[in-house]
Amino acid sequence: MxxxxxxxxxxxxxxxxxxxxxxxxxxxxxxxxxxSMKQAQEVFREQPVHLMVCDIEMPQGSGLELVAWVxxxxxxxxxxxxxxxxxxSFAKQAIQMNSFDYMLKPVDYAELETVIGKAxxxxxxxxELRSFEETHHRYRKLWESHRPVVAERFWQDLVHRKIPAxxxxxxxxxxxxxxxxxxxxxxxxxxxxxxxxxxxxxERDRRIMEYALRNxxxxxxxxxxxxxxxxxxxxxxxxxxARRPAGRRxxxxxxxxxxxxxxxxxxxxxxxAATSAIRRGFTxxxxxxxxxxxxxxxxxxx
Numbered sequence: 001m002x003x004x005x006x007x008x009x010x011x012x013x014x015x016x017x018x019x020x021x022x023x024x025x026x027x028x029x030x031x032x033x034x035x036s037m038k039q040a041q042e043v044f045r046e047q048p049v050h051l052m053v054c055d056i057e058m059p060q061g062s063g064l065e066l067v068a069w070v071x072x073x074x075x076x077x078x079x080x081x082x083x084x085x086x087x088x089s090f091a092k093q094a095i096q097m098n099s100f101d102y103m104l105k106p107v108d109y110a111e112l113e114t115v116i117g118k119a120x121x122x123x124x125x126x127x128e129l130r131s132f133e134e135t136h137h138r139y140r141k142l143w144e145s146h147r148p149v150v151a152e153r154f155w156q157d158l159v160h161r162k163i164p165a166x167x168x169x170x171x172x173x174x175x176x177x178x179x180x181x182x183x184x185x186x187x188x189x190x191x192x193x194x195x196x197x198x199x200x201x202x203e204r205d206r207r208i209m210e211y212a213l214r215n216x217x218x219x220x221x222x223x224x225x226x227x228x229x230x231x232x233x234x235x236x237x238x239x240x241x242a243r244r245p246a247g248r249r250x251x252x253x254x255x256x257x258x259x260x261x262x263x264x265x266x267x268x269x270x271x272x273a274a275t276s277a278i279r280r281g282f283t284x285x286x287x288x289x290x291x292x293x294x295x296x297x298x299x300x301x302x
Contacts, residue, residue, distance in 0.1 A: 004031050005043055007035075007052060009058040014035065018033070026117055028120075037060060053079075056081055063081060084105045
């Protein structure tokens with residue numbers, strides 16, 4: 001139900017509007033009254049006001065001054081001005097204050113009801129628009145929070161051959177994921193493999209350490225646009241063989257990881273390539289690094 005405020009210093013004019021307008025038929029459940037700018041301000045502080053029907057000429061603060069105050073603090077409220085003067089200067093000021101309409105006293109109640117209905121229709125449309133914008137903003141924030149997950153899934157699908165290795169298919173999947181890279185953009189795949197932990201770890205502890213290692217990689221690469229750190233897991237025979245120490249044949253261990261995580265890692269970097277050729281670089285690095293159980297794949301944009 002809508003709330004309406006009638007503001008007029010003439011008490012009989014306020015009572016006439018209260019009795020003459022079919023408020024309930026217009027969907028208005030509350031009709032508040034005020035006889036001065038100060039009283040009207042008190043109503044605004046205590047009640048929601050969707051529409052104000054206001055006299056222009058009032059002592060102790062005119063209707064124009066009141067509307068200026070309302071527009072600054074309650075911009076959703078619509079205003080219909082009432083006045084005894086037909087001088088165009090009053091109408092001009094009312095228009096400049098973005099009032100909904102300007103009517104002369106004595107007002108015809110049926111005509112006023114028509115104007116009130118239009119004003120409330122505008123209030124409803126603006127309410128729906130704000131609701132839509134709030135919903136859009138909320139889903140936009142939700143989408144932004146999920147973008148890293150979507151990007152990770154795209155690279156995983158590309159590496160695991162779920163996306164055909166041709167530019168058209170890759171671009172189609174990028175668009176579907178809401179990601180955008182230039183068609184001629186080049187990426188350098190970097191593959192980081194845990195060679196061995198320096199002490200025996202339970203499965204739970206190993207996952208915790210891998211999670212911490214991933215966070216370090218993301219922190220290091222966060223200033224590089226277009227970077228994604230993607231966990232790549234393999235199963236089957238390769239996974240079973242990788243449970244044994246893999247040795248050092250595939251590269252030099254990273255110093256930071258060795259000191260901070262008590263582990264030895266290997267880093268393999270392929271040459272920069274287009275998105276559709278990333279899988280080939282992945283395959284080459286996998287051959288270089290040998291059997292593995294869990295990798296961190298970093299797609300570093302060049």
